[in-house]
Amino acid sequence: MAEHVVLFAGPMGSGKTTAIRSLSEIEVVSTEAANTDRATADKETTTVALDYGEITIDDVTKVRLYGVPGQKRFDFMWSILAGRARGLLLLINNDAPESIALLLQYLADFHELHARGAVVIGVTKSDVRESPTVADYSAALTAKFPEQLIPVFTVDPRNAEEMRTLLLTLVASVEMRELLAPAPEKI
Amino acid sequence: MNLLPGPAAPATLPSHLNPAHIDAGNRTLAEMQELATSLTFAAMLTDDGFEIVHLNGATTDGGRFASMSSSVQALSDAVAHELKIGTNEYVIIASELGHVIQLRVQGHPIVLAALFDTHETLGKGLSIARIAARRMAQLMA
Ligand SMILES: Nc1nc2c(ncn2[C@@H]2O[C@H](COP(=O)(O)OP(=O)(O)OP(=O)(O)O)[C@@H](O)[C@H]2O)c(=O)[nH]1
Ligand SMILES: [Mg+2]
Numbered sequence: 001m002a003e004h005v006v007l008f009a010g011p012m013g014s015g016k017t018t019a020i021r022s023l024s025e026i027e028v029v030s031t032e033a034a035n036t037d038r039a040t041a042d043k044e045t046t047t048v049a050l051d052y053g054e055i056t057i058d059d060v061t062k063v064r065l066y067g068v069p070g071q072k073r074f075d076f077m078w079s080i081l082a083g084r085a086r087g088l089l090l091l092i093n094n095d096a097p098e099s100i101a102l103l104l105q106y107l108a109d110f111h112e113l114h115a116r117g118a119v120v121i122g123v124t125k126s127d128v129r130e131s132p133t134v135a136d137y138s139a140a141l142t143a144k145f146p147e148q149l150i151p152v153f154t155v156d157p158r159n160a161e162e163m164r165t166l167l168l169t170l171v172a173s174v175e176m177r178e179l180l181a182p183a184p185e186k187i
Numbered sequence: 188m189n190l191l192p193g194p195a196a197p198a199t200l201p202s203h204l205n206p207a208h209i210d211a212g213n214r215t216l217a218e219m220q221e222l223a224t225s226l227t228f229a230a231m232l233t234d235d236g237f238e239i240v241h242l243n244g245a246t247t248d249g250g251r252f253a254s255m256s257s258s259v260q261a262l263s264d265a266v267a268h269e270l271k272i273g274t275n276e277y278v279i280i281a282s283e284l285g286h287v288i289q290l291r292v293q294g295h296p297i298v299l300a301a302l303f304d305t306h307e308t309l310g311k312g313l314s315i316a317r318i319a320a321r322r323m324a325q326l327m328a
Contacts, residue, residue, distance in 0.1 A: 029269065031261035033234035034296040036201035046235050049258035049265075073236060073254040 004174050005064045005084050006167070007113065008051070010091035010106055012070035013041030015124045015157030017051050019091065020067045022160040023167060024053025037071070046070070049077055055167070063171060075109070082113045087174040089166065091122045091157065092137075095129040100140045107144075118173035122155040122166050202297055203237040211326035212240035215299075219319040225307035226315075227285065231323065232256055234296035247302075256300040260289055277313065288316045292323045299323065 008016040021028055029052040032045035051067030066081050068074070082088075088110055092103045103121065107114055121141070123134060137152045151169055155162045202208040212231040220226055220242060230241040230249055236257030241249040259278055267275035280287040286309060289300045299320050303312045 029265050031258070031265055033236070033257060033261055036203065036233050036235055036237060048234070048236055048254075048261045050262070069258075071236075073250070074258060076251075076255060077258055 002061045002175075003064065004061065004086060004171055005066065006087035006089055006170055006174070007081055007085035007110075008065065008067040008089050008091060009078065009082075009110055010070060011093060011096055011102055012037070012046060013043060014070060014091040014093040014096070016067040016070065016091055017047050019089075019122075019155075019157035019163050020051045020053040020065045022157060022163050023055050023065060025056060026054045028053040040071075048074060050081060057168065057171065061171065063167065065167075072109075078109065082110055085113055085117060086177070087118045087120075087170045088113050089120055089122060089170050091124050091155075093125040093128075094123050094132070094154075095125045100132055100137060103137060104140065104144060118170055118177055119150050120166055120170040120173065121150060121152040122157075122163075123152060124155060124157055126154045127156070201237065202231075202233050202295070203239045208297075208327060209240055211323055214326060215319050215323040216240060216242040218322060219301070219315060222315045222318070223303065223307060223311070225303045225312075226301060227304050228252070228302040229319075230256070230300050231292070232298050232300065234260070234298065239297065252300070256287075256289055256298060260291070260298050277316075279309065279313075281309065286312060288312050290316055290320050292320050292327075294324055295327060297323070 008019055010016060017030065031047055031049035033048045035043055035046040047067060047069040053065040055063050055065065057063060066085065068078050068081055090106055092099055096102050121137065123137060134152050134154055141150045153166050155166050157163060216229050219229060228243050228247045230253055231239040232253040233239065234257060236254040238249045238253035263278045264275045267273065276290060278289040285302055285304050287300060287302050289298055291298055299316060301316050
């Protein structure tokens, strides 16, 4: 069975934990703690270490889903988990202030994974705030990375079908990269 | 059905901004230091990793240590949950030059994390940490 590891990253409250819970076939491993930073995201809990879930696609491909904490204070977890991933699913909540700049910041924070793996962007909470649009994000990404086409979707992390489409796009891109540049033999 | 309005929700100030909690933390850590000179660093932090207070912070980045302690605590809880072995009571990181002991302050979303040098036995460190956690709960009551 083929296996892939993908990482869910993005700002606090963008829906990483929610997305992994929507997708996972196993009971997720979660590390939620009571959230005291209500100013950044008004929700009960926040992730302080990781989320972990698994999903099988096409009956033959297992995808391990890792989520990181959104808060930069936990960036040591970002490096620990980014190291094992081949794909990055970056969720950005549309209601975040300066959300386009924020997206570019998170991409920069995960530049090492971005450089060697596949990336897909999911714009969440566009029901809460309509702008910027997917076209706005795409334009900013094209300006920043002219040689690349980074897919951008709107997605609701609470919706398993929508998340699945996003994940399948990412996995297809991971597989394409592996075909073009095979991973080094496991030791 | 109870139609009366419930009591107004208490204006909950996060512990790291709450003067009463900060004071309780400072007193607890000072008392802890008196029990063990081998205590090289100690901190109280919120479950989500904000430092409330620390002791002997000259050589340790308190903010970073608090974030890491909170991750370690949550991961250990997740392991205990996964293995169905009940509530996670302590986390111990025993290293060559020191040991970290972490435990929760009963009844509060607060973790006590303490670093002892290796002149302390683990057993004594544990018992001091447990006394301090109980003291913190008492001072906050
Ligand atoms: N209205 C709306 N709510 C959403 C959407 N996506 C997520 N949410 C809600 O927003 C919250 C997201 O919380 P989490 O999944 O904990 O966010 P997270 O990215 O894991 O955050 P951290 O772990 O704190 O970094 C949840 O309450 C979701 O129900 C969306 O597209 N629309
Ligand atoms: Mg989360």
